[in-house]
Amino acid sequence: MSTSSDPRPPASHVLVQFCHADRQYEPLDALTVRYEVQGLAGEELLAVEHSVLWYTEGKGEEDLGVHFFERIVDQQQLPSANAPGGFATDLPSSPLSYEGVIVKIRWCVRVRLFFVGGRDFVSEYVFTMGQLPPARMPMATQS
Amino acid sequence: MTPTIPATRITRPAPAANPFATRFTRPGMIAPLDRAGRPIDVPALLDRAIALGPLVTIEGPHGSGKSTLHIALVRHAATQGRPTACLRSTSASDVWRMAAALGAIPRGALVGLDGGERLPPGAFVLIHAMARLRGLVVVATVHRPMRLPVLARCHTSPTLLAAIIDRLPSHGGRIDRADIDEALARHSGDVREALFDLYDRFEQRRR
Numbered sequence: 001m002s003t004s005s006d007p008r009p010p011a012s013h014v015l016v017q018f019c020h021a022d023r024q025y026e027p028l029d030a031l032t033v034r035y036e037v038q039g040l041a042g043e044e045l046l047a048v049e050h051s052v053l054w055y056t057e058g059k060g061e062e063d064l065g066v067h068f069f070e071r072i073v074d075q076q077q078l079p080s081a082n083a084p085g086g087f088a089t090d091l092p093s094s095p096l097s098y099e100g101v102i103v104k105i106r107w108c109v110r111v112r113l114f115f116v117g118g119r120d121f122v123s124e125y126v127f128t129m130g131q132l133p134p135a136r137m138p139m140a141t142q143s
Numbered sequence: 144m145t146p147t148i149p150a151t152r153i154t155r156p157a158p159a160a161n162p163f164a165t166r167f168t169r170p171g172m173i174a175p176l177d178r179a180g181r182p183i184d185v186p187a188l189l190d191r192a193i194a195l196g197p198l199v200t201i202e203g204p205h206g207s208g209k210s211t212l213h214i215a216l217v218r219h220a221a222t223q224g225r226p227t228a229c230l231r232s233t234s235a236s237d238v239w240r241m242a243a244a245l246g247a248i249p250r251g252a253l254v255g256l257d258g259g260e261r262l263p264p265g266a267f268v269l270i271h272a273m274a275r276l277r278g279l280v281v282v283a284t285v286h287r288p289m290r291l292p293v294l295a296r297c298h299t300s301p302t303l304l305a306a307i308i309d310r311l312p313s314h315g316g317r318i319d320r321a322d323i324d325e326a327l328a329r330h331s332g333d334v335r336e337a338l339f340d341l342y343d344r345f346e347q348r349r350r
Contacts, residue, residue, distance in 0.1 A: 055166070057160060057161065057164045057165075057166055058161075058164055058165065058342075059163075059164065059165060059339045059342050060165065061165070062165055062166055062169075101346050104161075104164075106160075134350075136350070137346065137347055137350050
């Protein structure tokens, strides 16, 4: 999923590669991510934020936890058309990804681009940590 | 330094998100729409709020889009360089907490007050006086007329709910118009509850 706080359709997008092609990780695994920013079309980057986080998804209140975060402002370290970006971290032991009915826990990598003109753009890529089986729908009871 | 990893491509799609989850549907995630599903002209409404001030209301029943609209107004005011603040009332006893908060907000700010219906009617006399004294414009959400200038009245319809769903991530054809009509009717026009209903239907159909 990609979102932007600017109503204009984003011209750029981020292509992410995980070190595990199936995006399946175990707790404490090393996570290495490489990404390319495509379609910059002359727009100049001001900063980039990398984060690895989990969040809940469901009908009620939401929760999230940021496991890894860094903000890159050094122009020489910012990604460009010719220089892909990347980052690495060791995953924690919990929480495990969970595909529940009422609530789900998802892990994701986010790359947020800040442009000189004030626009920003977020790309989010979900991955799985652990192997919890998905919850089953409760069967309707018959009276 | 950029880490070196094998040049692999993603081979497995991420699990599909439920497009009716709170993270996609909470107030502020979707631009405010009118009963016919058309975008509301927020800049024009902000101008009107400033002209009508210092205390105006957005009226409507539960789940009719009041919070969505007041958040859009606050955000737009912020983009115009105006100081902004959001307050949320959770009980009738919040009157003095509200008054203290209004006293601390910068002059000229646009203040969104969500949950105004929970305050006793007399509270609006105090809020009005505070807003005038501080040069604020307060936009309060309420369920019923409060003898205050009305900035907007929120109403829902199946067309509005369908337009909201069009702006959510794809449901992959798991929800049809009959679901939308039924969900909204079951919850007496409350869009928030109807979206929760559709969350459940989506879960049932994708498993």
